[in-house]
Amino acid sequence: MKCISCQSLISRNDKIQLLGNAEYERLDFEIMEALIGGRIHECPNCKEKIVFEKGAIDYNIKNDKNEKLSKEAAEHYAENRCRCPRCKIDFCTGCKLGPYHIGKTCEAAKQYAVAKRCKYDDTVISNKNKGPADDVCNNLECITTYKTACTKVLKCGHKCWGCKGEKTCPPCIEKTCVNYVNKYDQDSGSYCNICFTEGLGNSPVVLLSCNHYVHFKCIETRLKKKWVGPKITFNHCLCPQCNSWVDCPSVPEIQDIIVENKNLFDTICKMALDRLKFEGLDKDARLTNPNSKWYKNNLQFALNSISYYMCYECKKPYFAGLRECGENPIVDNNNPNREYDPKDLICGAHANIAGVAGISECKIRGKDFIEYKCKFCCNIASWFCWGSTHFCEDCHARQCKGDYVSKYSRDKLPKCNPAKCPVKVKHPDNGEEFALGCSVCRNNNENVKNF
Numbered sequence: 001m002k003c004i005s006c007q008s009l010i011s012r013n014d015k016i017q018l019l020g021n022a023e024y025e026r027l028d029f030e031i032m033e034a035l036i037g038g039r040i041h042e043c044p045n046c047k048e049k050i051v052f053e054k055g056a057i058d059y060n061i062k063n064d065k066n067e068k069l070s071k072e073a074a075e076h077y078a079e080n081r082c083r084c085p086r087c088k089i090d091f092c093t094g095c096k097l098g099p100y101h102i103g104k105t106c107e108a109a110k111q112y113a114v115a116k117r118c119k120y121d122d123t124v125i126s127n128k129n130k131g132p133a134d135d136v137c138n139n140l141e142c143i144t145t146y147k148t149a150c151t152k153v154l155k156c157g158h159k160c161w162g163c164k165g166e167k168t169c170p171p172c173i174e175k176t177c178v179n180y181v182n183k184y185d186q187d188s189g190s191y192c193n194i195c196f197t198e199g200l201g202n203s204p205v206v207l208l209s210c211n212h213y214v215h216f217k218c219i220e221t222r223l224k225k226k227w228v229g230p231k232i233t234f235n236h237c238l239c240p241q242c243n244s245w246v247d248c249p250s251v252p253e254i255q256d257i258i259v260e261n262k263n264l265f266d267t268i269c270k271m272a273l274d275r276l277k278f279e280g281l282d283k284d285a286r287l288t289n290p291n292s293k294w295y296k297n298n299l300q301f302a303l304n305s306i307s308y309y310m311c312y313e314c315k316k317p318y319f320a321g322l323r324e325c326g327e328n329p330i331v332d333n334n335n336p337n338r339e340y341d342p343k344d345l346i347c348g349a350h351a352n353i354a355g356v357a358g359i360s361e362c363k364i365r366g367k368d369f370i371e372y373k374c375k376f377c378c379n380i381a382s383w384f385c386w387g388s389t390h391f392c393e394d395c396h397a398r399q400c401k402g403d404y405v406s407k408y409s410r411d412k413l414p415k416c417n418p419a420k421c422p423v424k425v426k427h428p429d430n431g432e433e434f435a436l437g438c439s440v441c442r443n444n445n446e447n448v449k450n451f
Helices: 012-017 021-035 069-081 106-114 141-147 216-225 251-280 296-305 393-400 437-441
Strands: 040-042 049-051 081-083 090-092 130-133 205-207 214-215 308-312 317-322 357-359 370-373 383-385 389-391 434-438
Touching: 069 081, 106 141, 130 141, 205 216, 205 370, 214 216, 216 251, 251 308, 251 317, 251 437, 296 308, 296 437, 383 393, 389 393, 434 437
Parallel strands: 357 434
Antiparallel strands: 040 049, 081 090, 205 214, 308 317, 370 434, 383 389
C-alpha cells in the first residue's frame, strides 16, 4: 500500500500507529480472509489465526460415549472441526465454540453452553430430571455423589467443592473466581491424579496436607483397598503427585483410615528391625559402607529385604521370607499385580497341621509366633494352601506357573546343606511338613536345644 501524496510504501508500524493495533488486526484478518476464500479462522481460546482446510468425511466416527455419529453430524465434523496448533483446542468454525461440539448442531451447542447443567456429569437439567439440588440431576450416581458433598457456600459465592463432614472447607477451585489461589495450579477442570477420568469439579474433593487435591471417593477407595498383591506395601498411602505420605486432618473419615495404615506401617517397621537381627542381616557390609545407599540405614534396608503378608484369619502381619533389596522401602515392585487367593495367606498360629513334626506350640507364647518350613525346600513358609501344605514364596510361584513342586518325588527335591540352611534348624528331608517353633524364642535363643 502506497501513500497517495508521495507514493511511498506505508509500513506495518505506520498502519498500526494510524489505526490502532485492534483495528489493524481486524482489517488485516478480513483482507487475508478475502484473498484466500474465507478459510482463515480465529481460535476462540488463544486468538491464533488459522488457515482451515476441510477434512475427509469419516462416517464411522464416534462421540465421547462411543456412539456412532449420524450422517449429518459426521459431515459437519469434517467441514467445521478445526484444531488450533497453538493451544491444541478443537473448535467449530461455524459457531466458534470450543471444544468442538461433536454430535451436536451449532444451534444445539449454543443452547447447551448457556443451559443449567449437572455439576457432576454435565447433563442439562430440566424440570423432568432435576435432582436434590438446583445443580444436580436425578441420575442415581450423581445423587449418591451429592450425598457425600459439602453443602456450604464459600465467601466467594461458589458452593464448597469439598466433602460432607469436613472440619474446614477447602479453598475455591473455580479458576475464574477472585479468591482462586492454588499452589499447584489445580482447578475444577483438572483431572484427579488418582482416577484420571474426571475433573476435580465432577466430584467432592479433599485437600491433602501437601496441598494437592484429589477426589474424596478416590482417596477413600485407594486407602481402603490398600496394597496390590500378597506383600504388604504402602504405595497406596503416598500422594500420587509428590510421593509424600498422605495426611488429611480436615476430613476425619479419611484421616482415620490414614492413621490405621500408619499404625500398620509402624508395626511392620518394628517387626522388620527385629527380624533383621534374627537373620543376621544387621551385620551386612552395606550398612557400614559409606558408598552404599543403605549406609547406617537399617530400617530402610530391613523394609527392602524382608517381606510381610497379612494373615487371612487373624488379620495380623507375619514374616513371609527374605527378598532382594529394591528401590523403595514401602513400594513393592516384585510382580505386584499377580492374582492370588488371600485365603492362602495364613500365619503359623492358624496353619496348624495335626501330628506335624517339630514344635507347633510354644510353652510360653502358645501358637501366636509359630513358623513353618516350606515342605519342598529349606526356606520359611509364607503360603498355606489347600489347608494342608506350606510353600515358601519361590516354591509357590513355581507351582502357580505350572512347575508343580507338590508332585515331585522326595529324591527330586533340593537337599539341605546344614551349614547354609536358611531356617537355622535341624529338620527332616524336604518333602515333609515341619513346624519350626516360636520365632520369638528362636530369636532369643531360648528353645534352640529343643529342635
